[in-house]
Structure formats: structure tokens, C-alpha cells
Amino acid sequence: MSPRLKISSYVIERLSKINTDDTIGCLYGLMYDGTLLVVGLSIESFESEKNTYNQLLLNLPGEVELCGVIKFGEHLTMESKLKEILQDVDITDNPLVIIINEKKDMKAHFLVHDKFEETKYEVLEASDLCKQFLHVRLNTVLPLSCEATLTGVKNILQSKRKKIASGQVSFHIDRTSVYLFGEAADVGLTGTSVEATIGELVDSMSPEQPSKKKKLPANHVEVVPVNLVLKTTKDLLSDKLVKTAVKMMTTQRKPAFCISMPLRVDTLAMIHRSTKLLDLYTVLVEASCRSLRLLESVLIEQLGQEGIGDGAGLRLPETFHFLPQELGHFITRVVPKGIPDESMETERQALHEQLALPTNKPIFRRGNAYADQSGGRLVNPHEAIPPPPFKPDVTVALVRGKYTYHHYMQDNFNDDGWGCAYRSMQTIFSWFRYQGYTTVAVPSHKEIQQCLVKIGDKPSSFVGSKQWIGSTEVMFCLETLLGVQSRIIFANSGSELQSYAPELVHHFQTHGSPIMIGGGVLAHTILGVEYNSVTNEIRYLILDPHYTGAEDLAVVISKGWCGWKNSDFWNKTAHYNLCLPQTKPAI
Amino acid sequence: MVRTVYSPEYxxxxxxxxxxxxxxxxxLILGQTTSARENVIHLARTPDEKGSDSASEVSYSSDKTDLLKNLLSVSDAWVADHAKHVTRMLPGGMFVQGIFITSDEDIFDDPNHFSxxxxxxxxxxxxxxxxxxxYGNCPYSNERLVLHMSTNTKVLTxxxxxVGTANKTGLMKPVEWKFLPKAQQWQRLDCYxxxxxxxxxxxKKSGISVKHQFQQILxxxxxxxxSSVMFIDGELKxxxxxxxxxxxKKKPKSAVTKTSQQEVPKSMHVSLFVPFENSLPETVEYLxxxxxxxFSGVVSSSVFMCPKATISEAITAVKQDIIxxxxxRFTMHCDALIDDNLLPEEKVCFNEPPRRVLVPVGSLYLCDYLFPGEAPAEALLSVRELLDLQITEADVVCDVETPADTSEFDALDRDASSEELLATPQEASQFMYITGICFAMFVLVVSILIHYYDSIVEVIGKLLSRT
Structure with missing residues (x-):
């Protein structure tokens, strides 16, 4: 019997946007409860050996496997390449074949006994995907030491994978007493009931009230941290128990170069909430092995490069997880430590193309990585506000991507009454960090002042003062510290500001960065606009840096520190100037 | 409250x-201190000092000829050495808790004796x-027991x-010493x-110090x-x-019947889980x-705890025991080594420290170590000398660990990396090799003596007669 089919809305959305000359794409999905869920896709160009579906699989979360192909065109024919890929589908006996024509009509088929059977499918909405699935993230450090040769690295990683697959390792779910262990061929569980599911465990872990839980952003991705422990004692009851007393053998060899490093394994697996904890063991083993393969490929690639062929210049592989909003699933990348993002552009270009992602903005730079870099600040507080209802003639344009809310009194620094523009600038800066344009840390007030002194805009007495800055200073700093150009808009009054509405809409649609606005004695951050092209009515989504309270989302929203404001929010008589940071196409 | 110590009646x-x-x-008084109860497991007489020549390296003699001794003539170093050797035989959680003395003096009242x-x-x-x-000193307490039986009055105090304080006065506190008519029950915990x-x-050219390597391994x-997490019978407790x-909890049904209470509780299986090292420097080292x-093989561990002891006390004891x-083993191995330097002469070198065997003492087991090639009878010797106990060869449990099979090692080594080796593996362990040579030398000397016995006697006779 062929499985039921669900396709993530992300996949549908992406498919509808792909215009490709390539004829074949690959589909990735996971099985749960008799259902095949398609979560991702890639374009197969067959150009290089590096960007194949086999390699891409290593970048996907554990459990997500190759599940079928996409054929771009009118007719369903069994080409050799298609056949080849279908043979690699292990997750189901009935691989999926989706055909999509130029009009974006899409049909799904299961391959049953070499025949195509058209099948119905259900679309799984993004919010349901987040609700029903969660990720387990395994983090551990394996000490690695071996000869600095290709075979040396390959052998040691193979033996590590063997060790992990042998049942010797156990997994511990962080902050719980739940341990999963492999006993001979069996899997054991302690700390909870054998029947427990991962979803139940996660729910029991968060002690907060259900009412408070709703405060989580709608598309909250649940990640359960897990660590690995090694069983160092032998099973007393095992009949294979070897009791040879400890001994030491020293062997002298020809001198050879060796490398040793702490190999950090950081891997994700995507699982349905109803997954039994007992079944998690094999999931985690698989995910670890996938991660080790990915790490291996990066080490091997480095060793193969000229100049570091002997391993002297080998860099520690670092793992980053990305959750591009276009994809809706994680992509894990391993990059050599210390190599700047700029010099790895070709690899990212290839990945963008393979995943049919836009090539005008960074998605896989270190700064884009899915990680908590908020430092305790609120991330995208505006997402807690319900979006304005859809109305005809009304355009809503919002900031695109993450930023952190910077406001008065943060960092144990009292800037009440003078630091609002600095804070607005910090919010803008954090946006550029989150979008991967930079890895430079968000500057402090003093660093902003030093920057302005350095470029000759301000006298040296400015550093350490409590003087205000305006949108031009913000522009200078962004230019100096980030190389980001900004557009400045001057408005003679609050009412004149209205006339710039189409420009603001355009800004959010093309650049998507937060806007700093200064007027009178106040500075604010604009995160979005709602513009009625018929009535010329406009509302602004404002993030107010004058907030002095704690990092409490509920307060920030309910008291309007972040919220929609009508145009009477602006002083009718004051001058306003806006700094619109511009982005450049980049990968 | 007065400290109470429970001791077997024997x-x-x-x-x-x-x-x-x-x-x-x-x-020496050997025992276990837990927060719930303090048990003595055994008293072991310190062997008589052989002569002045053997200060640190002890070879105990079994002849008890010189009985004319008193407390003041005892060598501190000799008793301490006894304690060091006995500590090796104790499983984790057991310590040398103090000393006992039988004498006709009042050791507590006489300042000379007490000091x-x-x-x-x-x-x-x-x-x-x-x-x-x-783990020679019991970490829970700095107070050591002194048990005295007067040979005159047979009164026990x-x-x-x-100990270990700058304060030389040495606070003295009374202790209640209780003899138990029934044998103390012990909960055994095992792991490999x-x-x-x-x-x-x-x-390189300098070679490697075995001692140094062992120290690093340790x-x-x-x-x-x-850093490890310990499970008991597969569960975190x-x-x-x-x-x-x-x-x-384990046997809620059978616990009702009286017979089961007299049963020796079954051993608990301990498993240890270690998280991977997280403190490594975040760089690639290139050497x-x-x-x-x-370094491979097992350390078998059998720990005996008073059933009233807590789980964390048991965990500490198991960890102590392995270390x-x-x-x-490492100390004994290095003491027996003639040359500490491993290489560069040999291309493959094999160090096999002595293995653990268990020896019964009362209702539990202490341990001893056997060098490769040594028979269980060797353990009888140390039990007699150090614990003042007579046991038979059959009592020694020698299968908790097995000696290394050197051929297995050679195969393993050839397997690991074949042609890169500069030389073929040496067949025997360094220790056995040395033992072998020593034995051959001994045989040679003896045979020379026998062969030339007549002429030697003649020569000596001549020499004597000359004087």
C-alpha cells in the first residue's frame, strides 16, 4: 500500500516560483504514522559531483530523506536520470514523482510496481508544521586524533561512526533525567515511561502556564537539546564479556604528521511530536552519523586543497544550522573555522541555486545561522502583534528578517533621555547581523561616538558625552562600520511625512531593513507601514527605543512600545528626517 | 553524641x-565510614620489622621471632608502609581507619605513649x-581510631x-566500640x-617513561x-x-517472607556513562x-557498602575503587620495572600491570594483584602477611580479570597498521622478559655452584685454614 501524502506549504510555494531549464528536481521528506511528508526540494543540475542530492542530504536534518523526484514539463516519462534517482529512494517502496508544467499545474504520483499512480495530497501549512514537528539537537565533542592523511581521516571517522552505531553510546536529553541507551540489539530508556513520546516530554519540561505559551510566536520552532554519553562499563551479563586486565602497548612507527582536534558534532533531526522516546535512539544515531559524514567531507576537502595537503593548515570544522524562511526546514552547513564568509561565496551560490533560493541576499552566511544571538533582548517583538486584516487597496510592508529590540537602560547603561537614536541604530545594526551581511558586533554608545570622531564628524570631546545623534550620524556610522549606504529623507513636518508613504513601502519591499526616524527630540524605529493607496491613509509600525522596562514581551506589546501608530503619532510642526539603510545584492 | 563503631565479633x-x-x-583497623553507620571489617596486625635495612621497600618475613617489642620501638614509617600496602587491597569506600594496640601500658594516659x-x-x-x-585517607573524617586492649586487664578502650592538623595536641574523643554477634550485611556493587x-x-630519541605515561592515563x-554519571541496575537513582x-523496592513480594531477609542481597550492576571531553582547546593540533x-582492557570493580549507605556514597566508592x-597496579608495575624508559630500543613494547584478584575477608572481598605468570598462591602470601589471615588457594577469586593474551595483542597491532612498523612485535611483555632473564641467571648461578661445589668447598677450606 502506498503511503498517504502530505506536502509542506513551503514546497508548494517554492515550486510555484521555480522557473528552471533543468528538468529534474529531488524531493526530501520523512515518514510518520503511515504518511509521507514532503518537506524540501532541490534542483538537480547534474553539473558537478559536489552538488548532488546525495551530498545535500548530509545538510538536511536527520530523518529527512530522499523521497522522490520532481519533473518539470508536460509529460511523465521514465528517463534514465530520473530512474537513477528513484533507485536511491530508501524511505519508501513507492517513490514519489511530482510533475509540474509551465502553468504550474502540479500532479503527484507514487511509483507502484513500476507504474505511476496519481495520488491526492494534503498541504501541511507552515503553522501546523511547527506545531506537529520538533527538532532534537545533539551536541557533543568527540576527541579526534589521527594521521594527517586522507585515509587517516576517513578511517578514524568511520571508526567513530561504528562506535556510535554499536550501541555503546547513550543519549541524555538535557535538563531531564531521561537517558536513552542501546543495550546490545535493544534500546533502553530511563527516567520516564517507556510509552512516552517526545511531545509529552517537551510539554512536561516547560513549566509555564498554557496561557503564557500562547505568547510564543506562531512559527516557533521547538528544538530539544540532547547530549551524548559514552558507556564506559561493560555489560556484566553479556556472554561476550572480555575481562582482559588493563595493559598498555607502545608502538614506534615511521614519523608521521598527526592532527588532533575536538570535533564538535552538532546535528539536528526532525521528528513528529508523537515519536516514541524509545525510537529516538536510532534517530539520534543516524543523525550523528550524518553529521560525521558532513564533517568528514569538509575535512577531506581541506586536506585535498593545495598548501594544506599535509594538514598543517587544517582548520577546525564548525557547524551552523540555518532556517531560511523560504525553506521552512533546516539546512546544516559545516565551514572551516576562521575562513571569512566572503571567500566561500561560490559554495553558497551553488547551494542557493540547488535550493532555488533568491541570489540577491545572504542566507547561508554565519550571521544567518539559527542561533540565539539576542543576548537576552527581545527578538522581533512586532511578530506578537496580530497582522492587520487584509483590506483591498491597502498595502502592508514590513521589516524582513530578524532584529533585536534595543532600548533605554539596556547593558546596565543609563542613557535615559539621550540615547534613543543610538538604540535605534543598534536595532538596525542587529538586523544587518541577523541577515548575514556582517559579523561585526553591535556597537555600544561609546563605539558609535568613537566612530563619529574618527571620521571627523564630531570633536574628540564627543566620546563619553550624552549628546544626541540624528539620522545623518546613523547613516555615517552604518557606512563606516558596515559599508552600508543609506538614503536620507527630510520631511518639514509630520504631515509632509505622509507623502513619502509609497517610498517607505518600496523600501520595505526591496530592502526590508528597519528605518530610523528622528524628529524634535525623539528618535524611533519604523518597522513597517500600512498604506491605503485610495484614501492615502497611513499607519506606521513603530518600535520605541524609549522603553526603560524589563525584557517583557507582554508589557512591550500591551503598552504600545511596539505597535501600529496613526499619522498623528508624529508632531505636526516638527522636522523629521529618516535614515533608510540600503542593501546590496549579495550572497 | 559519642561516635559508635560496629565491628564483627571475631x-x-x-x-x-x-x-x-x-x-x-x-x-591496622580497616573499615568503612558512611553517614549512617561506621563499620569495621577487619583488624590486621602489622608484621614485625625485619631489620633496619628494609626501610621503604617492604619484604615481610613470616618468622615471628623477635617478640620483645613495645610501642615506643615501633617505626612510624613501617606502620605507614603497612597501611599503604593494605590500602591497595581495599575496595573503594574502605579505608585504614586507625590502629589497634595490645600492650600492658596505658597508651592514652602516658604522655610518652600517647605522643x-x-x-x-x-x-x-x-x-x-x-x-x-x-585515596589512602578517608575523606570524610580526620579522626583516626585508636583501639587499645590491655594485656593485663583485657580492658578494651x-x-x-x-590527624593532619597543625594542632599537635591532638584532640582525643571517646568512641563506643560495639561487637556484632551477627555478621554485618553488605551490599555488593559490581562493574567492569x-x-x-x-x-x-x-x-624520538629520548624515549617514553612508563611511569609518566601511566600517570597521564591515571x-x-x-x-x-x-565527570561520569552512574546508573545502578540500568537506572539513574x-x-x-x-x-x-x-x-x-526491587522485591516487594518476597520481602515479606522471613527467609529472604537472611539471604545475601544480590549484587547490583553499576554502569558508568561519561560525557565527552568538552574542555579541549578549540584548534587543530598538528604534530x-x-x-x-x-591503552586497553578492563578494571573489574566490586565494592561493598553498608546497606544503610546512600546511593551517592556508593557512587563515590565505585569511582574511588576504579581509580x-x-x-x-601502576605503582606495583613501575616498582617492578628495571628500566622505566620504554623506547627507542624496542619498536613495540608491552606493559602488563598486575591484574586484580579477589580475596575473601569475613563476609566480603578485598583484593590483591597478581603479576603475569604469578599463581593465585602469591595472593595467599600477601593476605597472610598484610591482613594476618589464613585463606586457601581455592578461596582466591582469580577470574574477575584475565591476563592479557600477548598473541592477541600482536594480531591487533598487525591489524591496525601493518607495513609501517619498523620491527616485528616483541613476543613477551617487558616484565616477563626480565623475569625470564633473572630466572635463567639464577639457574646458571645455582648450577655453577653445584658443579663446582667440591672445588669451592676446597678453596674456602684453604682460605679458612690460612687464617
């Missing part, structure tokens, strides 16, 4: 036996503190003396801790084991719970190496 007979002969005897007692205990304290991995590590080393094992609670060390056993 210890009383043991003391009386010496006291009735009216001789001076000094020995000698303090001096013995303090010397012992210092000697046991030298190697932290031996027990007190504690504080496995090692299997290969790491590159730089041999340090890293200590760190790893300290609450550390504050008493061991006996687990036993009760030219010309050798590798493979103490490792440290004991």
Missing part, C-alpha cells in the same frame, strides 16, 4: 588471642596522602585522635570499567570518571536515597609523531 577474639599471649602487637600514637597516625596520614589517586584509547606520542581516567531502599600508545585499583 575481631574481639583476634585481639584477645594476642592479649592473652601478653605480647605487644600493633595493627607516639599520634606520631604513628600522623606519619601514616602523610604517607597515605602522597598519592591522591590511592577506643578513642579517636585528630573498560579502557580503549589510542593516542599518538612523540618518542589523571585523564580520574577526570573522566569524576536519587543520590540521597539509601541503598537498602532499592533492595526493598609530528612517531609512535602510538594503546585506586588503577593507581595500585
Amino acid at each position: 575481631c574481639l577474639q583476634y585481639l584477645e588471642q594476642y592479649a592473652s599471649k601478653e605480647i605487644f602487637v600493633i595493627g 607516639k600514637v599520634k606520631s604513628i597516625l600522623n606519619y601514616m596520614y602523610k604517607a597515605l596522602n602522597v598519592d591522591q589517586y590511592m 577506643c578513642k579517636t585522635v585528630e 570499567y573498560e579502557f580503549d584509547e589510542v593516542y599518538p606520542v612523540i618518542v 589523571e585523564s581516567a580520574h577526570k573522566t570518571i569524576e 536519587d543520590g540521597s536515597e539509601a541503598l537498602e531502599q532499592l533492595i526493598k 609530528e609523531c612517531d609512535g602510538s600508545i594503546h 585506586r585499583s588503577l593507581a595500585s
